[in-house]
Amino acid sequence: MNLSELKQGHTATVVRVGGDDGPFRRRLLEMGFLCGTEIYVEKYAPLKDPIELILKGYHVSLRVNEATCVQVENVRGGVE
Numbered sequence: 001m002n003l004s005e006l007k008q009g010h011t012a013t014v015v016r017v018g019g020d021d022g023p024f025r026r027r028l029l030e031m032g033f034l035c036g037t038e039i040y041v042e043k044y045a046p047l048k049d050p051i052e053l054i055l056k057g058y059h060v061s062l063r064v065n066e067a068t069c070v071q072v073e074n075v076r077g078g079v080e
Contacts, residue, residue, distance in 0.1 A: 001075065010077065012075045015035060042054050
């Protein structure tokens with residue numbers, strides 16, 4: 001499942017950061033999007049783009065099309 005498919009209030013674990021080996025992928029890795037990292041979807045913006053995430057104790061906002069590069073698993077509960 002892609003990170004962009006998670007709903008608000010759900011938590012998941014990063015499995016893989018896709019995309020080519022360009023600067024964007026490297027930046028995601030530097031921000032902590034590493035295998036095994038837990039990500040919590042704090043909220044979506046009113047027009048559903050961007051997504052506000054919490055990982056490793058800090059907030060990150062990603063565009064929905066950027067979040068499709070991050071694959072996650074072990075999705076757990078949350079607000080619907």
